[in-house]
Amino acid sequence: MNHATLRKFEVPLLESLGYEVFLPKIFPYDEGNLSASIDYSRDAGLSIPSQELDVLNRHDFYSGLSPEVAEIANRHFDIAFFGFFPPQLAGLIRQFKNVCVMRPFGLANGVTYTDVTVASLKYFFLDELQKNKSRFWFGQAYDHLAEIETGVYLEKAITLPLGLDDARVTDEWTGEDAKILFVCPRIGSSPYFNYIYRNFLRTFGEYPYIIGGAQPIDIPDSNVTGMLPRDDYDRMMRRTRVMFYHSQEMRHLHYHPLEAVRLGMPLVFMAGGMLDLLGGASLPGRCKTEAEAKKKIKAILDGDKKLIATIKASQGVLLRSMSREFCEIGWRKEFPKIEASVDHCRAQAMANSNKRKKVAVILPAAYRGGTLNMVKLLAKMLRRGSLEHELGVDVVFGYPDNPIYSEADWRDLYAEGIETRPFRTAEIDGVDLSEIQACLGYEPKTQKTRFTLHKDGTYDFLDCDFWLLGSDRYVHPIAPLRPYCVFAHDYLQRYYIPLMGNDYERGFIETARNGIAVLANTPHTIEDIVHYVGKPRNQTILVPHVAELDQLEDDSRTVKKGSYFIWTTNLGPHKNHVKTLKALNQYYTGYAGKLDCYVTGVGSDQLDPNSEVDDSRLPDHIKDARAFIRKNPQLAKRLNILGDVSSLEYAAQMKGARFLLHNVIMDNGTLCAVEAAYVGTPTLSSDYPPMRYISERYSLNAEFFDSSDPIFLAKRLQEMEIIWQSKQAVLPSVEHLKQFGWRGVSYDFFSSIKGILGVK
Template sequence: MPRVMWLLNHSAARRFEIPMLKACGFNEIFLPKIYPVDPSFRSASLDFSEDRNLTIPPSDLAVLNAADWYGDPGREAWAVANRHFSLLFFIVHTAEALGSISAHFQGAAIWRAYGLERTNSYSTIRKHFTHGLKTVERMGDRFWFGEAYKDLHAVEDDFLRRRTVYLPLGLSSADLQEGWTGSDRRVFFVCPDIGFNPYYRAIFDEFKRDFAGLPYAIGGSQPIAVGDPNVLGFVPKELHERHMREMRVMYYHSREPRHIHYHPFEAVRAGMPLVFMADGMLDELGGISLPGRARTVAEAKSKIHRLLQGDTRLADDIRKSQKVLLDAMRPDRLESAWRKNLTHVVERLQANKSGQIGLPSRKKRIAIILPIVYRGGTLRAAKLLAEAISEGAEQAGEGAEVVLLHLDLPSAYSPKDWSDLPSSVTTRTFNWNVLDKAEAKTAMMFDGHADWEPVYEKYLAVDDGIKQLGDCDLWIVISDRLSLPLLPMRPAILAVFDYLQRHYKVSHVEEQILLANRLASHVLVTTEFTRQDALQYAGIDPRRVTKVPMLVPEKGTATRNGQGAEPTHFLWTTNLAAHKNHRRALAALQIYYEVYEGTLSCHVTGFGSSEITKSQLPHLDGLNRVVAASRALRQRVKFLGELSDEAYRRELSASAFLWHPTELDNGTFSIIEAAHYGVPSLSSDYPAMREMDRQFQLGLSFMDQEDPEDMAAQLHAMEVNLAERQRSLATEKQLADQSVRRLAPHYWHVIREFL
């Protein structure tokens, strides 16, 4: 028989359902070892006893035991679960848990439904936790609504009704116990969480009002103390059972037609007279003609008063007749329903699996979106990511189609920008559409999310001419530069290379950028420094952030410098961004030439670099005067602007070294490309560059980017010790070991979990 994951911690339910599963032949059952610190789990406990019956590797069991199954247990835990288990029982405590089960579990998942108050429904809960997205629907026939009482599904939506399986809840033991005395002349009423739960507070206040003047004791856990000496709070099991034996009568207030508590059955089993209100679930379980039933509060109060006064005839009549309530909860009466219905679930699961054999399936399609116009390193990173995903899917035998989307701006991109993409990656243009609430709801409805409700005033939607990117199964946005929330038609991953806005004022939409991070299904980063920013600055749950290896351009046609002409310049690759450290860099160059009498010219390249001394940007203001006042800077520093790939490579290959004086970022591809040409690099000393140096074994030289004098000294040292610096470079084999092909599986391992 299949193994079962029973992902609940309710003590009483476990005492019934685990033996019931075993009676049906399911002998290997996993029980969770972590549950939320939450008052709603007042009846929860841990049970390790089933671990010894599991015939799975101890290391796999350790992974399962360490996972939080009420949140997101993580990819490793799901991999273990799918290797060993085919059946899963769960309750919905968080949206994260529901989405995680739907996205990852490959067997049959049963949402265990024990009933709710009449004002609520499981359909409402589902909409609340999923915002109307097709979370459980995407499981298809593998999802079941496991009702614990007949006809709970009657008030649910069509999807839950169609997926209903009846698995009745009972008692672990329905045998009457001897020993009730009734010597304590009080009415016993159970009402937990009075101090903070408005629902139970209203019940408590109603009880005190309706039964004023009668002696009473209130059972149930009270996380917040209640100012009433008759409220007992949490008591040990032995004392609770003693109350059942000694108190004169229990009163059960509920008229709920689709929910019932355990304690009325505990009272009946203990032989304690039960007075209960009509029209609740006890009527459905055989209580409709019992002498303990009361149609009105006045009738209930009258019966309780008689019992407190010692009416033994009424007590005997109630005690003898109420045994029928236990009959509906007896395991032997419920086993046939469990056996029949679980057999149906397993047969449907097996039929689904066998039906999939040999059927052609559409390749998954993944969209990589450039949300704004990017050039330089970020554009290169997007293309490398597309290549890595395509390559990773191919290596795993799970081929995927990758589409790279860029804004429909002919002035920003030309066909040549995409000519180096592999044939497995296609491109597509798009424009952003801004939708108001009504438009967003309509778009989601047409995509099949009929119950989705907008949370924000406006949303971004992709206008690509193909159903707003609805033909793709997963969206990956390069960076987090989204001015509004993304319409959540598909799971969306952000590839975030840095959080410069934490360190510099680089955007007027910082609040929206942070919101984009928090709304994303997952976030990919390539350095530990950025991962820490994601956690500490963006406030992302660690389980939704994955650090993947940095991808860099391949060697291509690069050849290492031989014994050619002596180099006459070094290369500074930059742009106009504030974090590029232009002011200190020019000060360092001036010291290098005027103090150290440096002999190498500096060639400045990169998008916008020809405008550095002309720009009116605040961080560049006045640099024209700095250059004009220094003869050395005017003669030795050449601002070349953005070069073609061919021209840049000629400049690089003829360079003595590459200079990277940036203040802070996520690293630069340029040092890798330089290494391919046998050109060493001098870099600012910040975390991302140290990480790159370790990953690619680059043998970088470092300088203090906040100290122009040290920067100048290190420039001079590079010139003087150039041969030594060249010998310290990473070998071609070391660089090849970090190729896209080698690193692609790391990316696919993450991406595939969201398909």
């Protein structure tokens, strides 16, 4: 925490309890930290090695914990005290091994910390909190804050009274400036404070006034001072005739009315707020109505010495519960509970050394081909990477209960010790979700949204600590019952609008937005996640791009290069079929192309106009492709449409091809180019950012063309006839490519997601 006034009181108190105290040196300059500052004064007395202290001092603890900082913190700190900053709370719960004491100071009437936690970190974070409750404390500043909370916040509430340094009346007030001092920050940036400011002007605007408080946006009012240096602020308080405090919040109190009392400044305040609980219920400065406040303030501005003396003589009672003497009693009473949990953490760390995290990797829909392979790779990298980190995460692979799958599809997962589990999806509404959540001890507000559940017939994956969703393709967002992240393959709909219907975005986008993080394996898709999905950049993770090379390693046959190139595709509308076919037709008719074109990929057999397919059931772009082939017999004669072949057949055909043709409008890049290079086949690809990234990452030296220009592609095909051998000569070695296989990148993959898994 960096709150200057709070630090001045609580740090010496913690030191008196026998603790060294580290103070963060970086904080975000935002509206939650307008009273924050930096203090290096304790660094010299810390037993932390200087090199590690430098790392801590350079870190922004408000954004969470990096792996390096988490390791240092876990080694040196027994307890973390922190304010209610949701990313900070999440980072500590997920990555700090020791005791966490949150310091709530109260919220507006009707708002709970539970509600704000759910809104900021999603409901599933409460499950994480529940699992870590033995090392968590809701260290409330006032003893009545937790009474409106539920779950862990209510169960683990202790009162550590909020104090004020030197909480005694110093009587430094002089009051020669006959104005009202009203502290109201963030007028231009907060609707809440803007309303308070306007209400103050409506009631007291006819009197001379000064508005204190930090203003991130300039206010066109010469009476608004903005943020002042501490000495200037104190001088203003000493000189101004009276302070008015508006708040009638029962669970939040600002420091400034107490600072006014400490200086001996008359305080006029509204009844019904926190000051009543601190002894202000019978004070002469208390007002039940604005009219009463206005009358008293006018009298003070006019110099009513009797009223001023009466208010000043009695209001010191407000400081009693803020004094070191009073607060230290409460702290010393409750601190043994915190220290007992420190001891419990140490014992539990030993007992849980063999306890393993369990993560479900879920294939959302009945995919085959590249998407299925990629999601299986995620599961294998997660499992192997955890073992390489000596953490041993158990992995469950969930897949749709669909006859297109057989046990043969999961043999590679079984070989890695990964459990598989079929599921069926079910929809629930907000009422159903609230009933589930209520069983866990919370009283959430019912949402109107519908949600998706994975029903596996037993635990519905609730036996897992974390879900890694292999895609965001959900009609309705996932029920937030466990923390999860999403792997985003691409956002084609951003570039090819007809891809989906009018309502496609809601489930997809909300599923991504609601997760802890969204993963992607190309920088281009990361940018789509930020700018299209709207996910904050610090909630995106660029994971290593990986190539599935096992199917090629299993095929040791030597295949002679044939008189053909290979076009890998599927039925997706972004695959640019008609323009590719136009280019091929021009290649054969205009450039007397010598190489045949072999076509492979899931569903590609439906491009064959002679295949027995009901045209009425085909999408328009496939109908157009079939019609084009039918009208151009010379093209049809040179196409060899293989369809979805086995892995061994695919490897053989790729080995025999002179080059690979890849033409799409946009996607996340194709691994086929890496597979082609592995077997000595160069690539000719449409030019777009992910393919440029893949070519550079793997050193493919691919050739590129404009996907919108069939004539140019025809010319490039003719050129590849001639240069394919020279392009083959500059392909990367097998040894070079193997380092990008899933085994080679598993360690780095796990490193990139370790923090969000909560693995310590």
